[in-house]
Amino acid sequence: MKLKFVAGIIILLSFIGCEKKYEPVIRPVETKEAVFVPQSLVYEYPAVVTAEKEAPLAFRVSGPIKNMNVEVGSYVKEGDIIAEMDKRDYEVQQRAFHEKTIAAKNAYEAAKAVAENAREQFRRVETLYREKALPKKTYDEALAGVKAAAASELANLAVYQAAQEGEINSKNQLNDTILKAPYDGYISRKFLGAGAVAGAGIPVVSISSLGNSRVRISISENDIEKMEKISESIFYFNGKDYKLNLVDVGKVKGTIKLAYPVTFSFEEKAENIPVDTNGMVKISFKTDLQDKEILIPAESLFEKNGEIMVWVYNENQVNSKKVNIIKPYSDGMIIVSGINAGEKVVTKGVHELMEGQKVNLLEPFSETNVGDIL
Numbered sequence: 431m432k433l434k435f436v437a438g439i440i441i442l443l444s445f446i447g448c449e450k451k452y453e454p455v456i457r458p459v460e461t462k463e464a465v466f467v468p469q470s471l472v473y474e475y476p477a478v479v480t481a482e483k484e485a486p487l488a489f490r491v492s493g494p495i496k497n498m499n500v501e502v503g504s505y506v507k508e509g510d511i512i513a514e515m516d517k518r519d520y521e522v523q524q525r526a527f528h529e530k531t532i533a534a535k536n537a538y539e540a541a542k543a544v545a546e547n548a549r550e551q552f553r554r555v556e557t558l559y560r561e562k563a564l565p566k567k568t569y570d571e572a573l574a575g576v577k578a579a580a581a582s583e584l585a586n587l588a589v590y591q592a593a594q595e596g597e598i599n600s601k602n603q604l605n606d607t608i609l610k611a612p613y614d615g616y617i618s619r620k621f622l623g624a625g626a627v628a629g630a631g632i633p634v635v636s637i638s639s640l641g642n643s644r645v646r647i648s649i650s651e652n653d654i655e656k657m658e659k660i661s662e663s664i665f666y667f668n669g670k671d672y673k674l675n676l677v678d679v680g681k682v683k684g685t686i687k688l689a690y691p692v693t694f695s696f697e698e699k700a701e702n703i704p705v706d707t708n709g710m711v712k713i714s715f716k717t718d719l720q721d722k723e724i725l726i727p728a729e730s731l732f733e734k735n736g737e738i739m740v741w742v743y744n745e746n747q748v749n750s751k752k753v754n755i756i757k758p759y760s761d762g763m764i765i766v767s768g769i770n771a772g773e774k775v776v777t778k779g780v781h782e783l784m785e786g787q788k789v790n791l792l793e794p795f796s797e798t799n800v801g802d803i804l
Contacts, residue, residue, distance in 0.1 A: 457782065458792040461743045461774040462730065467723040467765060470661055470714040475647040477665060477711040479703050480693075481638035483613060486621075488633050489515055490606040498624040500635065506611040513624075513634055515607035524604050527597040534593035538586040541579070548579035615639040618705065638705050643696065645674055647711050648689035654679060662714040663694055667707060673697040674711065723756065723765045730775040731755075731764075740769065741776035741783055746790065748776060748783050 497514040500506060555572035558564040619636035622628055645665050649657070663674040674694035681690070694711070730740050731753070738755060741748040753768040769775070776783065783789070 456788050456790055457779060459741075459743065459748065459776045459783070459789045460778040460792045462727050462777050464724050464726045464769050464771055464773050464775060466771050467725050467759070470716055471656075471760065472712060472714050473653075473656075475649065475711045475713065477645050477647045477709050479665075479705055479707040479709070480644045480646050481615070481618070481640075481705050482642040482644055482695075483615070483639035484618065484636065484705075485612070486619075486633035486636045487512065487609055487612070488631050489513075489609055489628050490630055491515070491520065491603050492628065492630045493517075493519065493607065494627050495622060495624050495634070498620075498622075500617045500620070502617055502620050504617045505640075506615060506617065506637070508611055508613050510611045511608055512611055512617075512637075513609040515609075515628065517604060517607040520600070520604040520607055524597070524600040527593065527600040531590070531593040531597045534586070534590040538583070538590040541583045541586040545576075545579035545583040548576040552576040609634060611637060613637075613639055641699060643700060643703060643705060644677065645694040645696070645709075645711060647692050647694075649692055650689060654690060656715050657692060659716040660713055661716045664712050665694070665696070665709055666712065667703055667709045672700050672703075724767065724769055724771055725759055725763050726753075726766055726769065726775050727777050728758075728762050728764045730777045730780060732780045741780055742769070743774040743776055743789065743791065746788055748785075748787055748789055750785055 493515045495513055496516045498512075499510075499514075500512050506512060552572045552575070555564060555569055559566070559569040615637045617635050618638040620634075621636075622632075622634045628634055657676065657679045660676055663676065665672040665674055673696075675697055677693040677695050679690065679692050726740065731738055732741075733739070734750065737752050739750045740753055742751045751769060753766040756765040756767060758764050776789075778792075
């Protein structure tokens with residue numbers, strides 16, 4: 431009897447010792463506050479400062495460069511000589527065309543004198559022939575002579591005009607052996623130096639104008655229409671803001687064929703910002719949305735009994751709330767109704783929660799925490 435009693439106590443104690451205490455699971459959740467739709471969208475684009483005018487300069491003729499008068503960064507005024515080519519061959523060419531022009535002019539003037547004399551002779555013969563004082567044979571010979579003289583005059587005139595054009599062209603080529611600055615600016619690039627042989631049209635230097643710098647960004651095709659709704663554009667450099675005005679939206683892709691160039695001008699002169707400076711342009715775009723519409727992350731939505739719901743966080747507890755989707759917004763956000771601005775909706779683990787469940791608020795990861803691993 432005692433043995434059975436002791437065994438019963440042992441069994442009872444074993445059951446008591448094995449009994450587990452179950453506690454509700456408190457999940458950590460991440461939330462985001464529902465907000466009113468902003469009246470403008472803000473985007474940032476990498477930008478570079480460019481000169482208002484920038485052009486590669488090249489000789490219009492070919493030949494060895496004799497003198498190079500500038501270096502990268504040199505300031506030049508309009509008309510300053512940047513480089514000079516060895517002009518020996520072009521001087522010889524110009525003299526040859528000049529002498530050819532003189533010879534052609536003399537030949538033309540001689541032919542012209544002969545033609546005038548032939549025309550005078552023909553007028554006298556024609557008068558006598560009409561009076562029947564000369565035979566037809568004499569008349570025909572005079573007519574043939576005046577025609578031949580006129581043809582010779584025209585031929586020599588053509589040769590003279592061609593020689594003049596050749597001389598003008600040779601003078602132009604001689605003048606083109608000097609490369610001059612087309613406007614005030616500074617030399618931004620230098621491709622060839624003294625002693626190099628320059629080809630016609632091959633850039634020797636590049637010149638950039640001073641003042642009135644421009645800011646250029648590159649955009650995708652999807653962003654082109656947005657440029658028509660710019661409300662404000664700002665360039666950031668060295669901790670300062672510079673307001674910009676839109677100048678042009680490129681309709682043809684840039685050199686890399688991946689994006690379209692967009693150019694801005696500074697609202698006020700920014701002479702302290704050098705060309706080729708990299709910075710950031712922040713652009714605000716107007717929207718057509720109502721200012722009372724609510725914005726939440728799309729990842730906060732889940733479906734329950736055929737309805738779209740969200741979990742609303744309040745004092746370490748979540749409760750579901752029905753919402754209606756109005757339309758997508760951007761960057762993973764959507765516009766909804768059925769929720770108030772300022773309410774916090776759960777954005778992570780929405781399919782693992784229950785009505786009224788206790789939760790702990792998890793602080794969002796830092797934006798600089800790549801991979802969300804910290």
